[in-house]
Amino acid sequence: MSGRKQFDVSAALDQAMRVFWQRGYADASLDALGAATGLGRGSLYGAFGNKDALFGQCLDRYASIYGAQYEQALAAHPGDPVRAVEAFFDVILGRIADPSVPVGCLIAQSAAQSLTLKEESGVHVRGLLDTQRQRVRAALADSSAAPRTLDELATFVIAVNQSLAVLSRAGTSDAELRSVTRLACTTVADTLARVASENVAQA
Known part of the structure; x- marks a missing residue:
């Protein structure tokens, strides 16, 4: 049929996402993106727009998955914020351990290269990080802690998440990464328990 694309757009986007994930934005050349997707520059531009537009679509694809x-x-785990955070870290560690995908995290990789990104892409990455933080903050909402404390804990959890991605790219073992998450969950649990105890004492 005339005008019909002769390739799987979703598959090509997944392959491009892997290139950005593995190499980072700066080192994801059009040649590398073309080799991974099997598309020439003209087809890449025709399907996805320029490199920045493709990068944005890959970020959204990663975030949706x-x-x-x-x-x-x-x-x-409604009503159990500590268990919810543990489950969150379990997903992250599972992704890191998955041999079928690049090491680390596309969002963390992109955040680390923020200075190489155009303003729109930088805003996009920061928005995705904030979405992560909002998810964690919502899971902590059942706690009796003050909003400021919960905001700080949510930011802490996301900071640990990003650190896991960086450590994994540096070759840190699964056992060491799990020790980091255990300490992080202990910090969350101890903070919430302390606040609950203070609230009882003040009642």
């Missing part, structure tokens, strides 16, 4: 998993994990 893993964001759904994060939401499911965080929502699976």
